[in-house]
Amino acid sequence: MFSDEQAMLLDTAAEFCRKHSSIENVRAQLDADQIDAVTWQEITELGWLGINVPEEFGGLGLGLSCVVPVAESMGRYLMGSPYSGAITAGECLATSGSREQKEEWLPKIVSGAIGSMALTETNGNWILDEIEAQAVVRTDMLELSGTKCFVTDADAANFCIVSVNVGAEARLALVKREQIPDGNLHREIVIDETRRSYQLDLDGITVPVDQLLQGSDFQAIEFASLLLLSAEITGGLVGSIHTIVEYLNTRRAFDKIIGSYQALKHPTVKILLDLEAMRSHLYHAATVLAEGKPDDAEVALRMAKAHGSAAFAFAGDRGVQFHGGFGFTYECDAQLYLRRALWCQYQFGDEAYHRHLLEPMLLDQVG
Amino acid sequence: MTNTTEIELNEFREDVSSWFSENKPPDPGFLLPETFMEVSTDSQFEFLRDWQRKVYEAGYLGMAWPEEYGGRGMPQVFQDIATQEMASQRLPFMPNTIGLNWAGPLILKMGREEDKQKYIKNILSAEDMWCQGFSEPEAGSDLGNSQCRAVRDGDDYVINGSKIWTSLGTYAKYMILLARTSTGGANKYAGLSYFLAPMHVEGIDPKPIQKLTGEYGFCQTYFDNARIPADCLMGSEGEGWNIAMITLTFERGATGGQAGGIASMELNINDVVELSRRAMRNGKPAIEDPHIRNQLVQLITESRGNQLMAARARIPALATDWPAAVPMSGKLRGSELKRRMCQLAVSLQGANGARFVSEKAIDGGRWQRSYFNSFSGTIGGGTSEIQHNIVGERVLGLPKS
Ligand SMILES: Cc1cc2nc3c(=O)[nH]c(=O)nc-3n(C[C@H](O)[C@H](O)[C@H](O)COP(=O)(O)OP(=O)(O)OC[C@H]3O[C@@H](n4cnc5c(N)ncnc54)[C@H](O)[C@@H]3O)c2cc1C
Ligand SMILES: Cc1cc2nc3c(=O)[nH]c(=O)nc-3n(C[C@H](O)[C@H](O)[C@H](O)COP(=O)(O)OP(=O)(O)OC[C@H]3O[C@@H](n4cnc5c(N)ncnc54)[C@H](O)[C@@H]3O)c2cc1C
Secondary structure (H helix, E strand, O other), rough: OHHHHHHHHHHHHHHHHHHHHOOHHHHHOOOOOOOOHHHHHHHHHHOOHOOOOOOOHOOOOOOHHHHHHHHHHHHOOOOOOOOHHHHHHHHHHHHHOOOOHHHHHHHHOOOOEEEEEEOOOOOOOOOOOOOOOOOEOOOOOEEOOOOEEEEEEOOOEEEEEEEEEEEOOOEEEEEEEOOOOOHHHHEEEOOOOOEEEEEEOOOOEEEHHHHEEOOOOOHHHHHHHHHHHHHHHHHHHHHHHHHHHHHHHEEEEOOOEHHHHHHHHHHHHHHHHHHHHHHHHHHHHHHHHHHHHHHHHHHHHHHHHHHHHHHHHHHHHHHHHHHHHHOOOOOOOOHHHHHHHHHHHHHOHHHHHHHHOOOOOHOOOOO | OOOHHHHHHHHEEEEHHHHHHHHOOOOOOOOOOEHHHHHOOHHHHHHHHHHHHHHHHHHOOOOOOOOHHOOOOOHHHHHHHHHHHHHHHOOOOOOOOHHHHHHHHHHHHHHHHHHHHHHHHHHOOOOOOOEEEEEEEOEEEHHHHHHOOEEEEEEEEEEEEEEEEEOOOOOOOOEEEEOOOOOOOOOOOOOOOEEEEOOOOOOEEEEEEOOOOOOOOOOEEEEEEEEEHHHHHOOOOHHHHHHHHHHHHHHHOOOOOOOOOOOOOOEEEEEHHHOOOOOOOOOOOOHHHHHHHHHHHHHHHHHHHHHHHHHHHHHHHHHOOOOOOHHHHHHHHHHHHHHHHHHHHHHOHHHHOOOOOOOHHHHHHHEEEEEEEEHHHHOOOOOOOHHHHHHHHOOOOOOOO
């Protein structure tokens, strides 16, 4: 179920993120214009960008499930990083790219090229192939139009993978950074300030037609995104519990340490048990995904994301409340977790959405 | 694990499975209780006792306990497989749960050699039933406040007072008894002592108490100058609190070493889903109701998380921040989940949700009865509120309430 590689990675990644993503660093990053290039360089050198890239393209070929410990650790220390986007872009190329496309891009990803996914549109729809952006083929060029949002680190990315309709079919196109005029990127104000999110206007962007990916495996994109978000949520829950417990163990009211009040203690225990369940869902999902069982993986991933979305939002919410007046301030770290939780909840489907999709899978298959 | 062992385990699983399906007891023709706590009639008791004996004699109980005391000295995994099989084949449960899973492992862990010789085999065979005398009318959650007195008199202790909610009190031959041997001491815990006490002694009188379901199964046990031999004392005087706490870790499943076997009728979320196909709400199967569908998915998700927990917690790398969280919360998670599953099962039934055990009720009213009995899990063995305190304090390190 859990490999030695994963165990080792969890150890190294936790140590790495603790070092590079102290709360001071997290806060410094909130206002920074640029990604933290030094950290990115180290992540590249550690080989973490190649974990899921097949060996023939220069990666480690360990599979997506081995990325989980890294994403979990980043979540644990609220690290803001293009990592998840890059991994998803790699996964997308590996599953939908042609041989040439993989040969061109996967080795670049392994050596630090940043990829970002441009999927969601202004209507906020989570269904990945229900989109309005267009790509029209003009001889050997693709003319793009439409608007994408929540494109993370788009300014720093070497390329974006954009979902577009070609005729009636939703497809994926790779757009290089230099093909995007600066005026087409607009920084978005999003709830999680550790995220550097952009709107990408596709109007006026034209790319060679061979940048259309050969396949269009939206399920692979969704699976990777759900797995990475679930990992981040798991780590986020750990961090949020530590933050709550620390305050509950120091703040006094009515001559007592407030952690002795059950109104605070019992919900904190609920958050802990939610975390334990979340870790179970997460590593189970990673396992069935690695075993190549897509139906089981879909159930496991949707369960993980549904459970995690609700659990992390609850933890973030209570974290603010339990800090009293201080919890209401920008200075208090509780808000960082609440913001992170809401981002994670509303990316790639919240709990209601996934439960609804689980209904037919869990309830209507007789036998 | 090597391949040979896995083959062995698979073979074993097949053997157990076929033994159980061939030896499954026939329907007794009367309603069986749901758990060991609701054994109300002699016929229920005898039926279950005979079944436990048969399972033990077939070799599927106490498999990991030492051979010299009646076990089979095998790796725990064999017993786990047998126990799982009992659950999945929906067999009747082992009535001597308190002996098998609490008193037995305790005696094996810290009893004297003669205690092990005397008690263990008869616990497994259901020859000797055991009960637990911890709670008192004024000491439940606050168990340390126990007042039942044990006074040394020559070769005996003389017991006075009463214990309450004694499950199986009328059928038990022995009781694990927490009693006060001294009223002085540094605190209320210091004067408590622990006894492996005989029940069939003059002056001990278990009086049945009716449960909210109408069933029986527990008692108030009165002690009126009851004399028990002094060598029933476990450890020494004053160690009672400590030993009681160790007993509770077995009871709550926080420590391993139990004999195995199921303690209650199997009931899981699949049963509720199955019910939702049959139970009607406003002319349609409940499973078609969007609100019910959402709730079912939530509970399936929660059950899955809970089922995966134990396996995942055995991976040390995944249990780093709070390694005790999973083992210390098993009872809390399991009992609360069961209560909510039963609640949902009742709510599937439209107006018939308001029926109780009777012919006209859906499944004979089993779900209403299960819901009521599910409180035995959220109250007995330390209430859910107390479990929250324990996890908060011992796992998260929060100050005592
Ligand atoms: C937006 C805002 C505006 C405000 N404006 C004003 C103002 O104009 N003037 C003013 O004087 N004050 C103001 N306050 C302060 C406000 O009244 C306090 O923040 C509030 O009373 C809580 O006190 P505290 O912040 O010290 O939290 P604490 O008392 O430290 O509480 C921390 C946590 O412990 C919990 N807790 C504390 N004691 C117990 C207990 N016995 N049982 C259970 N839980 C307990 C609390 O519920 C909270 O979750 C304002 C606060 C906010 C958020
Ligand atoms: C079906 C069943 C079988 C049982 N079998 C046995 C048996 O065989 N042997 C035996 O010895 N006992 C047995 N018990 C007793 C059981 O252990 C007690 O009922 C339990 O420990 C609660 O004690 P109490 O009933 O005195 O409730 P109380 O302790 O009076 O609790 C009342 C309420 O107050 C809450 N409460 C109490 N203290 C706190 C606190 N510090 N913080 C927050 N909330 C608190 C409780 O959670 C509960 O909701 C059985 C109980 C049941 C229901």
